[in-house]
Amino acid sequence: MERPARLLLLSELRVRNAACDVSMSRSLLTWKRRLSGPVYHPFRPSVSHSVLVSEIISVREEEEENSSKGTDDGSWKKIKEREGKDCRRAFTVLYVERCQQHRWRCAEVTFTCPEGALCQRWVGIIGEQLAAIASRPKRLLVYINPFSGKRQGERIYEQKVAPLFARAGVSTHVVVTERANYARDHLRTEAELQKIDGVVCVGGDGMFSEVIHGLIWRTQVDGGVDPTGPDEALLPCSLRIGVIPAGSTDCICFATVGANDPVTSALHIIVGDSQPMDVCSVHDNNTFLRYSVSLLGYGFYGDVLSDSERKRWMGPARYDLSGVKMFLTHHYYEGTVSYLPARGIMGTPRDAAKCRSGCVVCQQNGKLLSEKAERYEVDEASGSESDSEWRTIRGKFLAINAASMSCACPRSPKGLSPAAHLADGTTDLIVVRKCSRVDFLRHLLRHTSKDDQFDLTFVEVHRVRRFRFTPRHCQSDSDLDLRENGRRQIFGQICRDHPACGCVPAYSSWNCDGEILTHAAIDVRVHCQLIKLFARGIEEPTVFEDLANPCAI
Numbered sequence: 376m377e378r379p380a381r382l383l384l385l386s387e388l389r390v391r392n393a394a395c396d397v398s399m400s401r402s403l404l405t406w407k408r409r410l411s412g413p414v415y416h417p418f419r420p421s422v423s424h425s426v427l428v429s430e431i432i433s434v435r436e437e438e439e440e441n442s443s444k445g446t447d448d449g450s451w452k453k454i455k456e457r458e459g460k461d462c463r464r465a466f467t468v469l470y471v472e473r474c475q476q477h478r479w480r481c482a483e484v485t486f487t488c489p490e491g492a493l494c495q496r497w498v499g500i501i502g503e504q505l506a507a508i509a510s511r512p513k514r515l516l517v518y519i520n521p522f523s524g525k526r527q528g529e530r531i532y533e534q535k536v537a538p539l540f541a542r543a544g545v546s547t548h549v550v551v552t553e554r555a556n557y558a559r560d561h562l563r564t565e566a567e568l569q570k571i572d573g574v575v576c577v578g579g580d581g582m583f584s585e586v587i588h589g590l591i592w593r594t595q596v597d598g599g600v601d602p603t604g605p606d607e608a609l610l611p612c613s614l615r616i617g618v619i620p621a622g623s624t625d626c627i628c629f630a631t632v633g634a635n636d637p638v639t640s641a642l643h644i645i646v647g648d649s650q651p652m653d654v655c656s657v658h659d660n661n662t663f664l665r666y667s668v669s670l671l672g673y674g675f676y677g678d679v680l681s682d683s684e685r686k687r688w689m690g691p692a693r694y695d696l697s698g699v700k701m702f703l704t705h706h707y708y709e710g711t712v713s714y715l716p717a718r719g720i721m722g723t724p725r726d727a728a729k730c731r732s733g734c735v736v737c738q739q740n741g742k743l744l745s746e747k748a749e750r751y752e753v754d755e756a757s758g759s760e761s762d763s764e765w766r767t768i769r770g771k772f773l774a775i776n777a778a779s780m781s782c783a784c785p786r787s788p789k790g791l792s793p794a795a796h797l798a799d800g801t802t803d804l805i806v807v808r809k810c811s812r813v814d815f816l817r818h819l820l821r822h823t824s825k826d827d828q829f830d831l832t833f834v835e836v837h838r839v840r841r842f843r844f845t846p847r848h849c850q851s852d853s854d855l856d857l858r859e860n861g862r863r864q865i866f867g868q869i870c871r872d873h874p875a876c877g878c879v880p881a882y883s884s885w886n887c888d889g890e891i892l893t894h895a896a897i898d899v900r901v902h903c904q905l906i907k908l909f910a911r912g913i914e915e916p917t918v919f920e921d922l923a924n925p926c927a928i
């Protein structure tokens with residue numbers, strides 16, 4: 376219960392012609408219907424609503440009756456309350472309302488006041504509280520990929536997102552991309568970053584990847600850091616990134632918001648949410664290749680992506696077809712995986728708890744790793760980082776995956792590594808050794824069942840800060856049979872698409888967040904909390920159940 380002393384304002388106002396006690400504190404706007412009936416009854420339910428001030432989108436004074444009817448688009452509005460009698464003494468509050476499956480909607484409520492001065496006081500006080508929230512963006516740079524997904528990016532932005540930004544008083548500079556890497560290059564060179572509070576991409580995971588590549592690069596260059604150096608401590612990006620899902624794959628949005636819904640994402644941007652995220656840098660020797668935030672997959676997932684790229688004309692069904700084909704092909708690859716285990720941190724890849732909004736594991740580990748100055752040199756528990764900390768796995772692998780987040784998506788709600796964290800400075804290295812097709816199928820099926828996909832003798836999972844992969848034919852010190860290897864390479868190239876011949880290609884490629892990396896030998900390093908998104912992680916249902924129930928606040 377809030378103490379009256381903390382209230383900023385308390386009045387009797389009318390909502391839908393019903394008398395309500397309306398109160399405002401620094402954190403909460405509450406309206407409670409006055410009970411009719413002369414006698415107090417302790418068990419009679421009182422109708423009460425509470426909205427967090429941090430989730431109020433805007434407040435506006437109603438100038439004239441029906442004045443806003445022309446702007447109603449009807450597409451996103453949940454509550455439409457107009458009290459026509461004396462709109463000059465009414466004000467409307469727009470706020471976030473939670474729906475099912477982590478979706479948010481913009482709801483509104485109109486309060487009618489007995490006098491104009493009181494109405495202005497309410498509008499002034501709510502406006503002041505909103506203006507005091509420093510984390511809310513005022514100016515955004517928006518990139519729209521007009522070719523994402525079903526080519527609906529521009530329509531989605533104009534119809535669902537732009538009206539919300541306008542109502543919340545967020546100004547935008549919109550850039551429709553003209554080619555691949557347009558947004559990346561614009562961010563690297565031309566974009567006036569000092570004039571904006573965030574960058575928004577409208578599209579799929581490919582557009583998000585472009586934006587992080589541009590923003591991370593620019594942040595390093597502006598800060599005098601070499602963005603390509605494998606051992607550089609990269610500077611965290613101060614600008615947050617918003618993702619409006621409009622692509623055919625929107626895994627980043629799903630993992631950070633919990634839903635692929637443009638309105639929900641727009642509201643997270645407006646309220647100024649902030650979700651840190653780890654980024655992996657991928658190098659080949661000392662050559663920078665790419666950044667990755669979700670999946671790095673060699674073997675099965677690399678082959679599925681390479682094969683599906685040749686079937687783009689099929690649309691999203693290509694992933695299923697290529698998945699079946701690569702499963703039947705059953706290629707395995709030889710090589711060495713070396714990794715630096717994440718020591719002294721909270722959490723393991725086999726935890727039952729998942730990374731959720733306000734994740735303690737991300738907070739603790741993020742603090743710990745940033746205190747270590749990101750140089751990977753000093754580990755107070757074990758002395759300096761030395762070769763002895765590195766572990767090695769040699770063998771034949773069906774798949775080597777590094778999941779920097781759960782990689783959950785609507786098709787695979789558990790994800791590749793259900794307990795992976797968005798911002799704990801680690802990635803979950805999953806090694807699937809050569810096994811029978813039946814065993815591999817068991818492993819794959821467990822991604823969609825309750826069973827633990829890591830609880831199999833041929834599967835290993837390690838939480839790591841850095842790892843390297845060297846394919847067998849690149850190893851200098853191994854007992855290679857070069858003749859055999861050469862034969863395999865030649866037949867591997869010829870027979871890649873002909874599993875019936877039974878030969879195994881020497882190389883797979885890496886699936887790096889849905890882009891193909893043709894380099895097989897890579898060195899991957901996790902940069903803890905390098906970027907921030909306009910998101911808050913997936914909320915536990917109890918959070919919004921409590922909010923919906925004012926008695927629990």
Ligand SMILES: Nc1ncnc2c1ncn2[C@@H]1O[C@H](COP(=O)(O)OP(=O)(O)OP(=O)(O)O)[C@@H](O)[C@H]1O
Pocket residue numbers: 519520521522523524525551552553554555556557577578579580581582583585621622623624625889
């Ligand atoms: N104007 C443009 N023309 C062509 N390609 C573009 C343009 N703008 C961005 N791209 C590229 O399109 C690719 C796919 O974009 P995006 O991820 O937004 O859509 P998608 O439909 O989810 O992609 P995918 O088909 O790969 O799943 C990105 O790699 C991006 O670099």
